Each structure stands twice: as C-alpha cells, then as structure tokens.
Amino acid sequence: MEQENPELFENPPVAPDQLPKLEMEHFIPLEREYLYLRLSSWGILFFLLLAVLLVLYFTTDLPWLPSLAVYTGVLALVFTLEIVGFKVKGYTLRKHDITYKTGLLFFRMTSVPFNRIQHCELSQGPLGRLFDLASVNVYTAGGSGSDLSISGLEKEQAQQLREHITKLTATYA
Amino acid sequence: MPNDLNLHLPQRQNPFGVAVIFFKNLRIALNVFISIVFVQLGSRLDFFSLSLYGIAGIIALFFLVLSYYQYRKFFFYIQEEKFVLEKGVFKRDKMTIPFDRIQAVNLSQNIIQQMLGVTALKVDTAGSKFKEMEIPALDKSYARALQKRLLELKKESGGEEEQEDKEEILSELNEAILEDQGLGPEPLLRLGLGDLLRVGLTENHLRSGLILFAVVNGYIWQFEEYILKPFENYIDSTADRILTYGLVLVPISVLLFFVIATLFSLIQTVLRFFQLRFYANEKGVRMTSGLLKKAEYHIPVNKIQYIKWGSNPLRKLIGYKTITVKQAGSEAAADRRSLQIPGAKEAQLQTVLDFFFEERKKEHYREAQAHWLLASQLSFFISFLPVSGLLIGGFWYPIIWYAIPVVTACIVFFSFKYYQSVHLRWNKDILVLSKGFVYPRSYIIKFYKVQNVSLKQSFLQKRRGLAHLIFHSAAGDLNMPHMPYVVARELYDYILYRVESSDESWM
Known part of the structure; x- marks a missing residue:
C-alpha cells in the first residue's frame, strides 16, 4: 500500500506540459x-x-x-x-495503451491502458470474410459501454494486433 | 467456539435446518398454492372431493417429509483443496469450489433463522456461473468458525499479491467475532428507530410508489380473469360513471398513491435498515442491518471503486445524506455489491472520506464547470415532448396554450439550476464530480481506479470547443458533460498517465 511503504513506490511530480500527449497526427487510418x-x-x-x-x-x-x-x-x-x-476513424497504439476514434458529427475517442485489459478477441462477420477484414475487440472491467472495438483491419494485421495486446496484457496480470 | 471443525468428514447442518428448509419450501409452495386457490374460486374444481384445507394439509405434510430428507441428504466437507456441498433427494447435486475461486463468504439470517438461532452461510464464487452455494442453517459460532476457516484456506491458496487483501478480510472477521461476543468496537454509525422513521419518511416516495405499482400489477394480473370475474357486471355499467366522477377520483387516487407509497417506503426502509450498524476503518467498511433478513456485508479497502454521496430535498432539510460505497461488479449485480448507508450526517461522511481518500487533503485542485450549452440542450430535450403535446392539445381547448409558458419556464429553471450544479475538481490523485440540483450527488474516485477514458464531442460542441469526458470504472461510469475541450484533453492524458504508471491493484 502506498501510505505504508512510501519508499517502495516513487511518484515524482510531473509538470502538465511534460505529460505524454495523445497526438491526433499519430492515428493510423483504417483500411x-x-x-x-x-x-x-x-x-x-x-x-x-x-x-x-x-x-x-x-x-x-x-x-x-x-x-x-x-x-x-x-x-x-x-x-x-x-x-x-471515414477520415475520422482511426486507431493508435502506444507503449502503454490503445486508442480508437470515430464519428464525424458525434466524435468519440476511447483509450484503454494495457494494464486494465481483461481480455481481447478477434471477430469477423460475413461481409468481413468477403473483404478479408476483421475486428479486434478489447474488454475491460469498465462495463459494456467502455469496451473498445477496432474494425476494418486486414485479417492478418488484426491477428498480429490481438497477439500483441494479449502478450502485453499478460505481463500485467 | 468450536475450533475442531472436522471438515474432512461430511458434515450436516444444525437439526433446525429441517425447519429452515421447510419454510423455504413453503414459500415456493405458497406461490403454486395461491394459483390453485384462484382456480378453485373461479371454477369450483374438485380434486378427488378434497376441501381446500385438505389439499393444503397434504401439501404441507409432503413438504415436511421432503424437508426432512433434504436435511438428511445435505452435506458439506473439504476434499483436495476444494469445498464441496452435496444435496438433493431425488436428484443428487454436488457443488465443488476450489479454495482460490472463493470470492467472499457471507453470513445472513432471515426471520425464521433468527427465531431458531441459526445462521445461513453463503459462498460467492469468482465468475459466478454456479448456482449460489448456501448452507441454510448453522450454529452462529459454527458458521463464524467455518467462515473464518474458508477464508484462511482461500488465503493459503492464493498468490502473493492478494495476501494483503485477505489479511484485511480476516482482521475484519476477527472484529465481527468480537462483536458477536459483545466486545466489538463502536460503530461509526448506528440508526435508531427514530432515525429509521426519518429515513423512511424522506425516501423518494414517487420511486417506491412506482416500484410497488409495477410489482403489484405484475403479480395481480396473472390472475386477472379470476379477480375480475365477480365484478364483470358492475364494471360495464359503471364505466361511464367513473368517467364522470373522474374529476373527484383523480385527486383521491393521487393522494392514496402517495399515502401508500410513503407507507411502502417506510416498511421497506425498516425491513432493510433495521438496527443498522456501519463500521469503517483503514481496512474497509462493514455493515449489518435488516429486520426479517439480517445481513452482513463488508468491502475491503482496495475493492472500493468509488464512493458516492447524495441527498434529496426532504433529506436536505434534516441534514441527512446517503453514502454509497461502490464495489466492482457487473451491471446486473451492481445493487448487491454496493453498500448503501442512509441517514449519515456530514461529520460521518467526512470521517468515511478521510479513511479512504486521504489524498483529498492535498492542495492544488483544478476545477471545471459545465458550459451553459448544457442548460439549453437539457431545456430543449425535456420540453420538446410536453410542449408539442400542449401545442397540439390547444387546438381542441385553446386554454391549454396558456400552460406552455409556465411549463417551459419550470423546465428552463430546473435545467439552469442543474447546469450550475455540475462541477468537476481534481488534484494529483483524486477526482470529485458533483451534479444535481433537486437530487444533489457527488462522486469521489482515485485516478488509478479508472479502467479507461472516453472523450465525446458533438458537432455542436466542436464549434464552442467543448467535450464530454467519461471515466469508466469497474463499478460504473462517471460522466462530466460540456467541459472545455482543452482541459478535457489535458485531464484525459493525465488520467492515462496515472493509470499506466500506477502499479497499485485496482481490485
């Protein structure tokens, strides 16, 4: 616990302008x-x-x-x-989290830190099979409204992404 | 206290278990029996020329015998790192739970169990796909000992990082054992009968009235044809008259609705919160309460996701607040997993917050307020339906049009007050969100308890540089509407940084 062992957990103050920023230019567009x-x-x-x-x-x-x-x-x-x-849709993968954004009139962006992921799965609908596209779904304990679904990835790329996330998640579990 | 729990041999319950199981069966039987009664009344059916009492007697006797055998066939024991429960007369049911899957062990007493001096023990499992594992009748001291033993076994089986957590549960348990013997610590809050009445009278009566209405409605209309049949002749002829007397009947039924609703919330409050004792310390919170069913809950400190406190107009007058301690859980089980304490005073709220949110004393708070767009959007959406209804109704009775400005003014006033109440403040470690004018409520959460963050921005907000910020926690979402986009982005990045750099366990 934090208050019991202050020396074990270092928590230096961070100035707001030094915080890692989620840059809008770094988003990868969908296929x-x-x-x-x-x-x-x-x-x-x-x-x-x-x-x-x-x-x-x-x-x-x-x-x-x-x-x-x-x-x-x-x-x-x-x-x-x-x-x-379609230009608005995109995702970005950072060292510690994954983010998805979508919506032209109603923009929505969600970030999931890897140390909060419960599990991660791949899904593909009938149309997806036709276009060789798949989605990666990421689930957290934050309720159904907070889950992240990245659609429009190439099947192979989606598999890689899922494996990458699963591996990272395992290091925190 | 029996420390020699010989759990490696199958154990039976306290013999009073027969009675407990019998009454449990009876409640199920009563539901079936009620429909038979209605069928009887409706159509005068003859079951082998037995009277209603005869049938009831036979059913009761059958259940008595069944309950005895159910008691005889009910065993629990320990086998290879697992807790096993066997039951069932006709169909044997064997439930097995490995120690490390035990989530919680709780004791409870319904009125029958209280009268017989026995306690039920319930084992909650992680990822509860099992049916509930409940031993209905144990001696109180035996139940405590078994509870302690199971939690100790769980502790031995778990990994290292969970040890602390279990220490806390066990020390809570020791406290509970002391309390059984009348040596426990003084509770932070206890509700006397007077407090209970005040809490009951200041409930949200509209809500309890509607719940009661829905339940009664659902129950009664199963037997619709049998209930209405005797009155059929009257109903047709009086239908017209009822319409004529509608002007008299409506106020009377509204009055009746509120009287019944008040009574109902009073009864509900007494049943649920009778003899409420609430304990809080650095290790977590614990609460016992209930008249017919005396239940005990505890939440260890690191399972607490956030704390909510709120009030309503009536309670504000007498200075009462309701504190809700939120624990992780699925939306369906949300109610069972959060702990609600009504009738808390400001000082008690401050004590609870001091225990779990020391960080709130740190300085350097930043704040954000909602934009007035919230007030105008709320006014528009809430008034849209009623105003268009009045507008259309006015074509028949133009006098209705005069109501439009009054209704609109009310809605605008309350929307404006709501918009003024929305307020977010945060420092390095915690975040406090307050909202509500009629029902003011506040939420306090530590940043590392957040699961993930969302930012929403509609085209209307984009022009004004606003955004919604949503904090998803394992016990539900907290939503800050219409805050400045720049500040929202900054807080978004900061929360991600805090969550990702924290190695504290969120549960």
Whole structure:
C-alpha cells in the first residue's frame, strides 16, 4: 500500500506540459476496404428498403415523387457522411495503451491502458470474410459501454494486433 | 467456539435446518398454492372431493417429509483443496469450489433463522456461473468458525499479491467475532428507530410508489380473469360513471398513491435498515442491518471503486445524506455489491472520506464547470415532448396554450439550476464530480481506479470547443458533460498517465 511503504513506490511530480500527449497526427487510418464494406452493408439495407417502397407503391396509393425524393435524400446523406466521416476513424497504439476514434458529427475517442485489459478477441462477420477484414475487440472491467472495438483491419494485421495486446496484457496480470 | 471443525468428514447442518428448509419450501409452495386457490374460486374444481384445507394439509405434510430428507441428504466437507456441498433427494447435486475461486463468504439470517438461532452461510464464487452455494442453517459460532476457516484456506491458496487483501478480510472477521461476543468496537454509525422513521419518511416516495405499482400489477394480473370475474357486471355499467366522477377520483387516487407509497417506503426502509450498524476503518467498511433478513456485508479497502454521496430535498432539510460505497461488479449485480448507508450526517461522511481518500487533503485542485450549452440542450430535450403535446392539445381547448409558458419556464429553471450544479475538481490523485440540483450527488474516485477514458464531442460542441469526458470504472461510469475541450484533453492524458504508471491493484 502506498501510505505504508512510501519508499517502495516513487511518484515524482510531473509538470502538465511534460505529460505524454495523445497526438491526433499519430492515428493510423483504417483500411480503405472497410469503407467499401460499410457502404455495401448500407447498400444492402437501402436495396431492401427500395423493395419495400416498390411493394407499397403497387399495393397502396403512395405518392411516388415525394417518397423517391426522401429516399434519395437519405441515401445521399448517409453515403456522404460515411465517406467524409471515414477520415475520422482511426486507431493508435502506444507503449502503454490503445486508442480508437470515430464519428464525424458525434466524435468519440476511447483509450484503454494495457494494464486494465481483461481480455481481447478477434471477430469477423460475413461481409468481413468477403473483404478479408476483421475486428479486434478489447474488454475491460469498465462495463459494456467502455469496451473498445477496432474494425476494418486486414485479417492478418488484426491477428498480429490481438497477439500483441494479449502478450502485453499478460505481463500485467 | 468450536475450533475442531472436522471438515474432512461430511458434515450436516444444525437439526433446525429441517425447519429452515421447510419454510423455504413453503414459500415456493405458497406461490403454486395461491394459483390453485384462484382456480378453485373461479371454477369450483374438485380434486378427488378434497376441501381446500385438505389439499393444503397434504401439501404441507409432503413438504415436511421432503424437508426432512433434504436435511438428511445435505452435506458439506473439504476434499483436495476444494469445498464441496452435496444435496438433493431425488436428484443428487454436488457443488465443488476450489479454495482460490472463493470470492467472499457471507453470513445472513432471515426471520425464521433468527427465531431458531441459526445462521445461513453463503459462498460467492469468482465468475459466478454456479448456482449460489448456501448452507441454510448453522450454529452462529459454527458458521463464524467455518467462515473464518474458508477464508484462511482461500488465503493459503492464493498468490502473493492478494495476501494483503485477505489479511484485511480476516482482521475484519476477527472484529465481527468480537462483536458477536459483545466486545466489538463502536460503530461509526448506528440508526435508531427514530432515525429509521426519518429515513423512511424522506425516501423518494414517487420511486417506491412506482416500484410497488409495477410489482403489484405484475403479480395481480396473472390472475386477472379470476379477480375480475365477480365484478364483470358492475364494471360495464359503471364505466361511464367513473368517467364522470373522474374529476373527484383523480385527486383521491393521487393522494392514496402517495399515502401508500410513503407507507411502502417506510416498511421497506425498516425491513432493510433495521438496527443498522456501519463500521469503517483503514481496512474497509462493514455493515449489518435488516429486520426479517439480517445481513452482513463488508468491502475491503482496495475493492472500493468509488464512493458516492447524495441527498434529496426532504433529506436536505434534516441534514441527512446517503453514502454509497461502490464495489466492482457487473451491471446486473451492481445493487448487491454496493453498500448503501442512509441517514449519515456530514461529520460521518467526512470521517468515511478521510479513511479512504486521504489524498483529498492535498492542495492544488483544478476545477471545471459545465458550459451553459448544457442548460439549453437539457431545456430543449425535456420540453420538446410536453410542449408539442400542449401545442397540439390547444387546438381542441385553446386554454391549454396558456400552460406552455409556465411549463417551459419550470423546465428552463430546473435545467439552469442543474447546469450550475455540475462541477468537476481534481488534484494529483483524486477526482470529485458533483451534479444535481433537486437530487444533489457527488462522486469521489482515485485516478488509478479508472479502467479507461472516453472523450465525446458533438458537432455542436466542436464549434464552442467543448467535450464530454467519461471515466469508466469497474463499478460504473462517471460522466462530466460540456467541459472545455482543452482541459478535457489535458485531464484525459493525465488520467492515462496515472493509470499506466500506477502499479497499485485496482481490485
């Protein structure tokens, strides 16, 4: 305990400007294919939506011009946000932690120190298999909202990352 | 005290265990039996021409015999570094737990156990995939001895870094044993009957009323058809009249709701916090309380994730605060793993904080306040639904439109007060977050107890250079809204530095 053995644990004061800073330039962007993956999954959704609209058009007296306008409007908005927002997504690996950032309109950045990681796993969806992409999920004891998921990594790269994290985590356990 | 626990041979419980198991069975049976009663009332079924009492008698007798055999077949013992529990009459159930997986050993007494002078012992496991491991009836001194033995065995099996932790649990336990013999230390806080009444009367009645309503509703409507059947004729003809009398009935039912809710929170408080004794020292916190079920909990100091204290408008008047000591746990088990002490005075709060957060006395605090964007966003989101409802309702009765400015003014006032209350201060080692106007609450956490950090920024915040900062701890998230982005980034980096450079165990 800290107060019992002050000589065992050194804790020199650190000036705020000497603290290690998380630099925004050091983030690694995700694979380009991940953008295509996201666009195709949206594409599938919009395709299904179009089918529903067509069925509604033939069975009810849906006004087709306004519906089509709304449909294209939403589609254009989603695709624009995805393409522009893709630049924001990225991760960075430091000696002691891993950070992921995402979100154009609603930015979110989470950092997980390696000495707080509970476990780490690799996951790959059906579309991911198609594009040869995988995600690395990092779990801490901080509840479900705090877990970190880095998507859009090449499968091999994801495996390396997972092994790297697992190895580092083991040194703290 | 029996120090010769011969645990290598299978042991039985105290013979009173028959009674304890019987009443436990009876409670399960009663749930089944109630539905039979309703079916009986509803349709006059005949079970081999037996009366209701006859059926009840047979069921009771059956359970008495069952309980006896359940008692006879219930064993616990130690085998190869494991604690084993065997039970079950028809289907044998064998539960095994290695010593190093034992998380905690707790004693508790429900009213039957209190009357019979026996104690239940419960073993919590790490990663609780097992069913709970409970021995329902042991002599009090035997239970203490067994509790101590299990914790000692756990200690011997564990690694070095956990030793300190276990020392603390064991010394807490010794304290509890002294207390059983009436020699214990003076508790930091004890609630008398008067305190209990005051705590009960100042509960959040709206909340307890709604809980009661939900529970009763859920329970009663299982038997909907049987309850409503006798009244069916009346219900149809009175439906119209009820509408006419609605103006009278609504205030009466609101009044009734609050009377019942108050009574309910009073009963709940007495049941839960009867004879509350709260002990705190450098090693951790311990609490015993309860009327029907007397329970004992302790949290060793390094398992404490953060401490929360809060109040409500009624309690503020009499100077009462509720302290909550938060322990690591999944969201589902969050309630069971945190320790709540109602009716604490300011001085007692300060004593508790001094024990566990010495660091707060250090100087050089930095502070951050929420931006007024919080007030305007809150006002907008909260007033959106009610105002649009009033707006639409006004097309039928234009008088409703006059309510809009009143409602809006109220919402704006409370949002503004809430925004003013949000406050974050931190020094080298700890962080204190305060928020709430009607329900003021504060959280105190040491930096190394943080698991990870998040920073959020919406496009509205970006223009004004603001951000949310979220501290994820093993006992839940703490959230600081709308603080200056530059300060948030600085604190973000500092927390990461503190967490990564600390080798203190967070649990």
